[in-house]
Structure formats: C-alpha cells, structure tokens
Amino acid sequence: MKITVPATSANIGPGFDSVGVAVSKYLTITVLEPSSQWEVQHDLGDIPTDERNLLIQTALKVKSDLAPHKIDMVSDIPLARGLGSSSSVIVAGIELANQLGELKLSEQEKLDLATQIEGHPDNVAPALFGNLVVASYDGKQTTSVVAPFPDCAFVAFIPSYELKTSDSRGVLPTTFDYSEAVKASSIANLAVSALLTGDLAKAGKAIEADLFHERFRQQLVAEFAPIKELAHKNGAYATYLSGAGPTVMTLIAKDKAAPFVDQLEKLGLDGSIEILNLDIDGLVVTH
Template identity: 40%
Template sequence: MEEPLFTIVVPATTANLGPGYDSVGMALSLYMTVSVTPADTWSVQYEGDEYAKLTTGSDNLIVRTVQEVAERFGKEAAPHSLKVSSDIPLGKGLGSSATAIAAGIVIADTLLGLDLQPVEKARIGSELEGHSDNVTAALLGGITVTYFTQGELEIIHLPSPAIGAVVLVPPKALGTEESRGLLPKELPHSEAVAGSAASSMMTTAMAIGDWELAGRMMEKDVFHEPYRKKLFPEIEGIRAYCHEIGAYGMTISGAGPSLFVAVKEGTEEEVAEKLKRKFPYYDGFALQPAESGAKIQ
C-alpha cells in the first residue's frame, strides 16, 4: 500500500460558550486525522461505524472543500484518497462539519502550494461554513473570538486558555439546521443588549484569565440556550450539580445536543466521572483546550 503524502490532524471544537453566539469558539482535545494519498479518483475511507453513513466520493464535505478552495484560486486539485479516523462524536455539538472543512482547506493549501496565511484560511472556512466560530477555532486552536459579517472577518486569538473542559454527550445526534430552526427571528432590544453585555464580559474575562467571571457570564445567554434547553433532559439539575462540585459554568455546546462544562484546570477527569455517575443518560468526556489548530503531522 502506498504511503500517504501527508497526514492532517484537526481538533474538535465547541462554539458560542453561552452568549458568544456564532462568534466564540474553543478547540478541544478530540481529533480527526486525515491521511492523504494520490489516487485516480477521489475517495474517502472512514474508520469506525459512526461515520459510516457519510458520503465517500467527490460529494464528501472534505473533498468538496478541497475543490472549492482550488476553484477560488483558479486551480484544480488532482484526485487523492483520504483515510479518516476520528474520535469526535458526529452531529453532537462538537464541530464535526467545521473539522471537515478545516481539513479540506489545509489539504488544498498543501496540495496546491497556496501558502495561505491563518486569517485567509479562517476567512475561507467562515464563508464555506456560514459562520466563523467553530471553523476558526478548528484552524487556529485555543479560543477564537470573531466578528464575521458580509465578508468582513476580525479575529482575536487566545492560544492557551488555562481551564479544563467536560463535555456531556447524549446518545441522540441533532442536525445544526434543526437546532437553528428553534431560534426566534427577532429579540427585544433590551434582551439583545443584555446578551451583548454578557458576551463582552465573558470574552474579556477569558482574555484576562478570570474563569469564575467567565463561567457566570457563560450562563447568561439569551440568544440560543433558552430556546434549545428543552432538548436536554435534566439540564437545570446538571447545572445545579455543576455549581455544587465547583465548576465555573455550564452551557450548550454549539448548536447542541452536547453540554459544555468549564472547570478548574486539572479537575476535568474528576468532574467528568461525577457527572457520568449522577446523570448516566450522558456520556462524559474529560478534555483540555487544544492549543494547536489543524496542522500537518
């Protein structure tokens, strides 16, 4: 069997972190690995049953991303075979689609010698994804705070957040489109002001390392959690118990259906075990922020 030309590793992500709706993302220490080998036609081979239902030809999201990036630069990417392994739960609020897009961008950049800068990759990824939070974190690592609208992208990158993370994953997946369909088209001005203030306080607290304040603000979201919380059995009981055992805060991970718990660095294993015992409906992942984004291994 021919040896791969190169292998790419991309981290999972959680987005929003509460009131940072469509603008704040964090890379997490679950990974997708893609090995790239020359071939006569495009093909994608997934390891494991969870990803078996995904398309494996030229209509695959990773392949489509490679081709779309190539088209942007007036180039054509030669076919390759992609072998994918991943420990990121599919469709459960941990950025699996953004991870695929980030992988496709790095593959195109490498195969075509584009030498794209990080902000260029992030701009392309945001345009392809339709929002900037997950894909920017997947590409850059750490925490990213972004402003993305009408083609304008601004990024603040916090590369080494000093926290631990626990993600509670339920057995049922939920599509992003379905989850977004639960959101209102409008919010009263006063609610939007409160949400904006909570987001500003949260991101500033993250930047200065005040995770107790960041955790409190994480729970003051008005943009999406009030409309999605009905999807989560025992959510208020989980939040109360998280406070009881010393977590900084808990919020919905991305569009759901996972829950993200910010905890003191080094306590993530202990907190995950306690939560799994108390709420066995959920599987618990003890994680850390991933300092590196998508990269060639």
C-alpha cells in the same frame, strides 16, 4: 502528508456565532497515493467515500482541478453533537487544497474561506488557530482575535443522540427587543472580557447568564438541567451547550474534574463523558 484538526466548542454561552475554543478531540486526514478518482477511506458510518464527501467538496471549492488521491480519514469527533465535526472537515478540506494545489494560502485567507463555506467563524476559527478565538464575519471577511483560554478542564457530556444545527436554530426567535438586545450584548461583552483576563469566576457567571440562545435551546437537551445542578454543587465555573448542542460542556478546575465525573456517571444519563483539554495548536500539517 497528514492534516490534523481539533474539535471545537463554540458559543460558550453568550458568544453566539462568534466565540469558540479548540479542544482535544481530532480529525486526521492522511493523503495517500494519486488515484483515478477520489477515494476517502473511513469507518465513520454513512458518510460518502467519493467526491461527495465534505472533505473533497470543500477542497474542490477552493481549487476545482485538483488531482484525485486516496485519502484516509480518522476522527474521534462525534457527528452532530455540537463539537464542530463538520467545521473540522471544512478546515481540513481547505488545507488539502492548499497542499495539493500548492496555493500558499495565508492564515487569513484560510479563515475567510472556511467562514464563507461554514457560514460562521465560531467553530472554524479555533479549529484553524487553536486556543480561544473571538471572531466577527461581515459577509466577506472575518476578523479574529486569538487568546489563551484560562486554565481549566472541559468536561463534556456527549449524548447518544444527534441534534442537527438546523433543528437547534429552529427554536430561536427571529427578533429581539432593543433593550433586551443591549442586556444580552453586555453579558456577552463581560463573558469575553473575563475570559481574556483569566477570571473564570466572572466569566462563568456571564456564560450561564446568556440571553441569546441557551434559554431557548435547553428544552431540546433534557440532560442539561441535572448536569448544571450537579456542576454547581461541585464548584464548577460554568455549564453551557457546546455549539448548537446536544453536548453539555462544564468548565471546572482540573483537580475537581475527576470527582465531578464520578458523580456525573451516577446520574445514569444516556451518553458518554470525557475530560477534554485545551488544544493550542489548531490545524497541523506533517510531511
């Protein structure tokens, strides 16, 4: 049995903790033979290979008496880069428990569990469902809307350094002035509405006008400003911090993506550049 989960790009500007999109990088879990204890085979560096692995911890939270198995874990989702690496593992862990425990969980139950474990729905929801997902979590249940994402390329600049979500959250304010909150909310409403109606020009302007988090976090990612400037020169729709960063994501017409990447490479920034596509499948299980 194989469990495949896509990477995700969350927030998308003002959709803070509530909007995300699935993109074409993947975590694949292959369930091998039963074993006397959990064993997770991988080449992902300093990550536990026993029951301390987040995959197994998540599965055991869902069903504590699962029979141990050997697991093969392969992922091209970079760790701590703002592309939902931990969320993909959480979603895979829930599905691992669902399959081995024969739980027959509904899509809503999987989403609620994933959000409760992760804390926010913006990464786990698109990892589950694919596409663009707008979601809200009230502390108990998650309500979500799944929709197509307008046709474009996702050009990701993935820095060579990590940025932990806890550090990225540390620069955010604890309160907002009421009038500023209203303005920030109106920008978010416009961004979501424009995405849902396929108007990337309007969506892009609203994404870059975010007041909730990017203006505070951009100082943590020195590459953001030069990438955004170059993106504007190349007619991109928007440049935003993916998740908590440090990955910088640019939405651009597909026929403009390759020339943009060529120019981006000439900036000599320390990191990798990838053209990603929308993932429409989300979680996939094959037997």
